[in-house]
Amino acid sequence: MKIVYGETCVDVSTVRRWSKELAGTSPTETDLHDKARCGRPNTVNDIPHQERVDEIVQANRRIKVREISEMLGISTGSAQFIIHDVLGYRKLCARWVPHMLSPEMKLNRSRVSQELLAQYTDEGEAFLRRIVTGDETWVHHYDPENKKQSKEYRHIGSPCPKKFKVVPSAKKVLMTVFWDCEGLVHIDFLKQGSTVNSDRYIETLRKLRARLTRVRPRQRPSAHESANSRCHEKSPILRNLTTPIIQSRPCSI
Template sequence: MLTDEMKMQRKTACAKLLKHYEEEGEENIQRIVTGDESWVHHYGPESKRQSMEHRHKSSPSPRKFKVVASARKVMLIVFWDSEGIFHIEFLKQGNTVNSERYISTLRKLSVRIKRVRPTKHAIPHHDNARPHTSRQTEEALHKMNFVVLPHPSYSPDLAPSVLYLFPKLKEHFRGNHCESDEDVEAAVRHWFRQKCKCVDFFTDGMRQLVRRWQLCMDRD
């Protein structure tokens, strides 16, 4: 659905990001701290693969009813880098992420970075959602001395959480039932702790970002 002008803006931005990466190498990726928001449902329907049943080829197909994600859900806000999770927050259903709320999260992130990576010059990254790019948010980022990694316009698919972290999290939760918001939060935290033990899990997620930049260039 993108116009030629939109595609050119996207490609130009990716070219600049790739050039910067080539100049600084792996260190550039290691400094990125990316964040995003996503809903986590109390119940997510199984994937087609998960719901497959072993049966004889002559057996009639079982009747299956369409199942959708539960209406009860929790908003997950997460920031992470190539080494693991930096900061997690949960919002109850009915709350929204506006500029004021997002700035509050950024302040907590700033404190966390100074405590966990005091020698690391972190580069925050987020997509171009309105709460992330409002004048109020930009002013707050400036006061925190954060220089944000530019995100290409018209490119929600180039956000590391969207292209890597959230799909893996939600795939894990398919078919699981949680009785309460607290159960959801505990399950998400447990999954993140397990992934922090996996060598290169988060590093691979950041490398996916570089591959996507290159893919945009290759496919014009």
């Protein structure tokens, strides 16, 4: 062996000593891997540290692992192990919602939904076919096309088409649109310099009624106010309309 391995080979005395120690021993004692042992006692992942981390997280749900490790004087790995593996916490992003509804708004939504469901139970699909929904939106005089709309067919290796970056025009007009289950019914634009008030909204409803008599002569429509038309709810003329009004739910769009 010395001829083959040279100086890296152990000497004869070492081989004899190993042979004498291993002679007569069981196969399990000849394992060359490290044996299991208790090691250094764990002084971090204990009940006091777990309770303290739980208190810190409940006090500040956005706290960082690094801040917890600095407060308790432990490593970030130990703090993360306690948070995720021991306490079972997960850090989740906030979910975007259109509106933060108050308890009164939620109660009103529930009440209106129950009324609509009861009316649908009584009349069936005929009730849905009679609903005319209206809403308002701002329409810009010019809306630039998006990147998907500007796609062009090109050969491989051809340069990409270029376009100037433009923004929607500053000038815009308020559009009031009404539709039902069959499609668009009426569109009304606000004249320049005018404001949306009860009188203007009543005039729009009169135009809508005249339009309905022409395009839906056999139906008895039910007007549906949008959630952003609060200034029209106090109008006495709306309360005296022969067409039934469906109460809108706040922030339902």
